[in-house]
Structure formats: C-alpha cells, structure tokens
Amino acid sequence: NAGVTQTPKFRILKIGQSMTLQCTQDMNHNYMYWYRQDPGMGLKLIYYSVGAGITDKGEVPNGYNVSRSTTEDFPLRLELAAPSQTSVYFCASSYPYSTHEQFFGPGTRLTVL
Amino acid sequence: AQKITQTQPGMFVQEKEAVTLDCTYDTSDQSYGLFWYKQPSSGEMIFLIYQGSYDEQNATEGRYSLNFQKARKSANLVISASQLGDSAMYFCAMRVHTGGFKTIFGAGTRLFVKA
Numbered sequence: 401n402a403g404v405t406q407t408p409k410f411r412i413l414k415i416g417q418s419m420t421l422q423c424t425q426d427m428n429h430n431y432m433y434w435y436r437q438d439p440g441m442g443l444k445l446i447y448y449s450v451g452a453g454i455t456d457k458g459e460v461p462n463g464y465n466v467s468r469s470t471t472e473d474f475p476l477r478l479e480l481a482a483p484s485q486t487s488v489y490f491c492a493s494s495y496p497y498s499t500h501e502q503f504f505g506p507g508t509r510l511t512v513l
Numbered sequence: 514a515q516k517i518t519q520t521q522p523g524m525f526v527q528e529k530e531a532v533t534l535d536c537t538y539d540t541s542d543q544s545y546g547l548f549w550y551k552q553p554s555s556g557e558m559i560f561l562i563y564q565g566s567y568d569e570q571n572a573t574e575g576r577y578s579l580n581f582q583k584a585r586k587s588a589n590l591v592i593s594a595s596q597l598g599d600s601a602m603y604f605c606a607m608r609v610h611t612g613g614f615k616t617i618f619g620a621g622t623r624l625f626v627k628a
Binding site: 440441442443444445448458490500501502503504509 | 517618
C-alpha cells in the first residue's frame with residue numbers, strides 16, 4: 401500500500417495563477433481531508449469529503465475548491481493564488497469513526513510570490 | 514465550540530528523562546477521540562497514540578502514554594526515557610462526530626531533547 405500520496409512536493413506560483421494539488425489514497429477510506437499548516441502553527445481544515453460526490457467546507461475554505469469523483473482521489477484547486485496561501489498543504493484520509501486516526505500524505509510546500 | 518489548547522510552545526528535556534506535554538480540550542460531544550501526532554523536521558505527520566472518550570484506562574504505546582483526565586478535559590502525552598530522535602513538534606488533536614468526524618488540532622509543542 402502506498403497510503404496517501406500527494407503531488408507535487410514543492411511548487412512556486414505567481415500571484416493570480418491557479419493550480420491543482422493532487423491527493424490519492426489506496427486504503428479505501430471514505431473520509432478525506434485537506435489541511436494547511438502555516439509556519440510554526442497547527443493544521444487548519446480547508447475542506448473535507450465523506451465519500452465520492454460529497455464535500456463540505458472546513459475552517460478556512462476561501463480561495464479553494466475541491467471535488468471528489470472517486471473514493472481514491474481528492475484534488476484541491478487554488479484559484480487566483482495569493483501570498484496568504486503560502487503554506488504546507490496536507491491531505492489525509494481515514495475511516496468514518498472517532499476511534500480511527502487519520503493517515504497523512506507527505507505534504508505539498510506551496511509558495512506564492 | 515470544539516477546541517484544543519496546547520499551552521507549551523516549547524519544552525526542553527534531558528535525554529533519558531521523562532517529559533509531559535500538556536493538552537486540554539473542549540467539546541460538548543460525548544463520543545470523541547483524542548490523538549497525538551509527531552511532526553519531525555522532515556515534515557511528515559506521524560500518529561503516536563489514541564484515547565477514546567469512553568476508555569477507562571489510559572492508552573499506552575511503547576514509550577508513549579496518554580494521561581487522560583476526563584473531568585478536567587485533559588489528555589497529556591507522557592514520553593518516557595526521551596531520545597534525541599524525539600526532538601520534534603507534537604500535536605494534540607480531537608476527533609468528534611459532529612460535523613463529519615473532523616479533526617481539530619492544537620497549535621503544537623516543540624520538544625527539544627538535550628544530550
């Protein structure tokens with residue numbers, strides 16, 4: 401099992417550009433999540449999905465969009481990138497119970513200049 | 514409101530000694546899970562230990578134990594016999610059913626292990 405994979409690992413964007421962060425999991429988890437981690441801070445939830453076709457906003461959704469067409473994939477779209485979106489982005493997946501931990505991808509380090 | 518509070522931005526511990534990292538939480542849910550994750554300088558998130566809200570015994574995983582005091586709403590992580598490789602950022606997190614099993618993270622505690 402590869403677990404949770406994310407691409408790219410690093411990316412530099414110019415202000416106003418758009419990009420998609422890819423996330424794939426092979427554990428057949430229903431739940432998938434996108435977090436951002438600003439320097440020296442904890443993780444903040446951007447969007448989450450409880451299954452294919454179902455997504456919902458987290459704590460900091462502005463400037464982002466998601467889709468979930470399959471169980472495995474949960475891409476995060478940044479439209480009109482801004483310097484405030486410079487962060488490390490983590491994708492995670494889990495089973496739908498409070499007893500189960502989340503499995504995290506390695507993260508994508510994004511810089512917007 | 515759901516919230517996790519970690520009041521220690523940084524902690525120092527001597528190698529081979531034990532250290533306690535503090536975590537308090539707030540939720541009105543009766544069923545919830547408490548987790549600790551380690552984030553080394555390489556950046557990945559590593560799951561360490563879990564405690565369920567209905568578990569009567571404190572969770573243990575090797576050198577990690579979770580001191581769960583439900584009435585005080587605290588879930589402190591205890592690392593015994595600290596090693597240099599324990600130097601990292603540690604996050605306390607809570608998972609609740611309300612709102613789709615979202616996980617709420619604290620701000621983290623950076624642990625420095627001294628030789």
